[in-house]
Amino acid sequence: MKIDPKNRADLSAQIAKAIRDAIISGALPVDERLPSEAELADQFEVSRPTVREALKRLAAQSLIRTQRGATGGAFVNRLKFEDAYGQQITTSTLLLSMNEISFATACEARYALERACAPLSAERRTADHLATMRAETHRQQQPGLTDEAFCASDVAFHRALVDAAGNPVLSYQLAGAVEAMQPLMNMITFSARSREKIVALHTSIADAIEAQDAHAADAHLAALAAYTQELAQDVIAKRQAKRG
Amino acid sequence: MKIDPKNRADLSAQIAKAIRDAIISGALPVDERLPSEAELADQFEVSRPTVREALKRLAAQSLIRTQRGATGGAFVNRLKFEDAYGQQITTSTLLLSMNEISFATACEARYALERACAPLSAERRTADHLATMRAETHRQQQPGLTDEAFCASDVAFHRALVDAAGNPVLSYQLAGAVEAMQPLMNMITFSARSREKIVALHTSIADAIEAQDAHAADAHLAALAAYTQELAQDVIAKRQAKRG
DNA sequence: AGACGTTTAATTGTCTGACAAATGAAAATT
DNA sequence: AATTTTCATTTGTCAGACAATTAAACGTCT
Structure with missing residues (x-):
């Protein structure tokens, strides 16, 4: 799950694509919890708002669901x-x-x-x-x-x-x-x-x-x-x- | 295009739905320019990051496209x-x-x-x-x-x-x-x-x-x-x- | 006057830091 | 043992700032 480090435009789209590809390929199975937004921000070397924009893109396609709280986070959603x-x-x-x-x-x-x-x-x-x-x-x-x-x-x-x-x-x-x-x-x-x-x-x-x-x-x-x-x-x- | 002022949870989802409904109903015709992110933030009484998350949801469905620059903004996209x-x-x-x-x-x-x-x-x-x-x-x-x-x-x-x-x-x-x-x-x-x-x-x-x-x-x-x-x-x- | 470069204003894209709200787990109390 | 309280974690939201981009407005030179 990598993004182009040179092209710093459309970062949220790139991140969304990386995660989407991981889901489609099966690397991220259903109900798997994604890293927290802070951890994703670290991994992709971007800020948390950028990560959030990427996650919202995925949520719009029903690919993930999010849950607040201590054990919350973003989970790969079983597309019904x-x-x-x-x-x-x-x-x-x-x-x-x-x-x-x-x-x-x-x-x-x-x-x-x-x-x-x-x-x-x-x-x-x-x-x-x-x-x-x-x-x-x-x-x-x-x-x-x-x-x-x-x-x-x-x-x-x-x-x-x-x-x-x-x-x-x-x-x-x-x-x-x-x-x-x-x-x-x-x-x-x-x-x-x-x-x-x-x-x-x-x-x-x-x-x-x-x-x-x-x-x-x-x-x-x-x-x-x-x-x-x-x-x-x-x-x-x-x-x-x-x-x- | 209004949102529930009492329910301050999932604001970006509510805003996305409001704009999406406006597009589907035809109130926002193809190639119409949406207000700038700052103006939308004022209208919905939320912050710009929240507006941006809503716009990214719509972009994920190809309902809008965005363009940077002086005459830029978010435009209703003709879904091809x-x-x-x-x-x-x-x-x-x-x-x-x-x-x-x-x-x-x-x-x-x-x-x-x-x-x-x-x-x-x-x-x-x-x-x-x-x-x-x-x-x-x-x-x-x-x-x-x-x-x-x-x-x-x-x-x-x-x-x-x-x-x-x-x-x-x-x-x-x-x-x-x-x-x-x-x-x-x-x-x-x-x-x-x-x-x-x-x-x-x-x-x-x-x-x-x-x-x-x-x-x-x-x-x-x-x-x-x-x-x-x-x-x-x-x-x-x-x-x-x-x-x- | 017209062609061409420069400045400027508007807008999106991104970052930083912060606080609120929810939620489950751990700790404290009865 | 059961219940309540506290706490850490995580998402949701906010405010303000700066960078990048773009087209229009402006100025300059021919």
């Missing part, structure tokens, strides 16, 4: 899926909002990934996953539901579908794609008729998953993808008509 | 796919290494996602993507290639396959899954015969993509997934035999 979810959703959301990603591109990616899960979900779905999907489709039929609540329920439905695949790596990867789409979906106002059609497709998907019919699930997901694209195009067209 | 790749790969790698994810689970997720890309890749592949895939399959036939180099070429082949879908969101999502698998793949020693079979499957996949035959591409990918699992099981079985 739930921690990673949050980061992925933040990153994906910003990527979509900052890079002029079209709705079509984001939507295509989302449904492509989701269709990859469907066969596994059909095979392994539990009663719990099915119950969640049914509950959400039921919620989506409530009359007074706001568009935001409808979209949130939509996300919950698709999360259950993905989780039913029983593969945490897939769930993690999909979390970003599905949740990052929500702000874009919220921009669409769902008419009563469009909601009805979406709920019908959700029901068909849940039926197919329950029947363990991967082919049917895929077909209904494809139909839902196509219909979502169609709705978005209508919204975009109407907006441009208003302008013109 | 390139930056996000790195973070996703780091996170995915650590998730796999720290959470006792089996090879089977990771492999299943990877190939499920990749098969989601295949139809789009078959439809949209350019000469450039095909050339990369051909070049990598050719490289994989070199006799003196180390296992690491073979795996690196394998990653490059699959990256080209994914990029051929022409959807940057998919490429971003897949980057984590494909690259994070590399350390696990490196643990497998590829015999001459297994390499031969893998190269044959790669060639079949490239052929199918070139012919824009999505169904064939999917079938060959499925075969590759099954064969990879088979190889891994052999390695695991041999290791256990050595122990016993």
Whole structure:
């Protein structure tokens, strides 16, 4: 764990990288305690604030956790899926909002990934996953539901579908794609008729998953993808008509 | 952008969250300059080191960039796919290494996602993507290639396959899954015969993509997934035999 | 007037030293 | 033996200072 002694700029970034590399390589195992800030400052020959800035960088990535007190310090953190979810959703959301990603591109990616899960979900779905999907489709039929609540329920439905695949790596990867789409979906106002059609497709998907019919699930997901694209195009067209 | 004035613990985390929320909500647009560290310290009523720790947290997530000098400061960073790749790969790698994810689970997720890309890749592949895939399959036939180099070429082949879908969101999502698998793949020693079979499957996949035959591409990918699992099981079985 | 070097102000990067707060362990007391 | 007190360690925060960098403002020479 060394830093470049000549380049005295971005010291905290260099130190963070050195420690991060040690963690990734396994030299620092999970729950290992790092030296105290004072000791790290001595080792790297920098001041304590510089060490602290480096540690905060690592904390922002959930690579370490810190604890105050006599036996406290910085510990290598076991990166949990739930921690990673949050980061992925933040990153994906910003990527979509900052890079002029079209709705079509984001939507295509989302449904492509989701269709990859469907066969596994059909095979392994539990009663719990099915119950969640049914509950959400039921919620989506409530009359007074706001568009935001409808979209949130939509996300919950698709999360259950993905989780039913029983593969945490897939769930993690999909979390970003599905949740990052929500702000874009919220921009669409769902008419009563469009909601009805979406709920019908959700029901068909849940039926197919329950029947363990991967082919049917895929077909209904494809139909839902196509219909979502169609709705978005209508919204975009109407907006441009208003302008013109 | 406010912080809890009562809770004077984790101030830098609170400040980082306040600024992060402002960026995500769009209140701070891309390339907007944040107030100077001294001004932020005044606004939040904390010291400059505390502000700096908060800014370093955001820098670790590529949400801001800093520049020294008279017109310098911290600027909201346009999150590029390139930056996000790195973070996703780091996170995915650590998730796999720290959470006792089996090879089977990771492999299943990877190939499920990749098969989601295949139809789009078959439809949209350019000469450039095909050339990369051909070049990598050719490289994989070199006799003196180390296992690491073979795996690196394998990653490059699959990256080209994914990029051929022409959807940057998919490429971003897949980057984590494909690259994070590399350390696990490196643990497998590829015999001459297994390499031969893998190269044959790669060639079949490239052929199918070139012919824009999505169904064939999917079938060959499925075969590759099954064969990879088979190889891994052999390695695991041999290791256990050595122990016993 | 225009081109070119110089100064200057603003800003981040780093350092030093200090104190507060939390926390577990050791010591003292009942 | 159980409980309370004290204490050492460590992180969290603060104040002030100086160095390094950078672009704009200024001055000088042609």
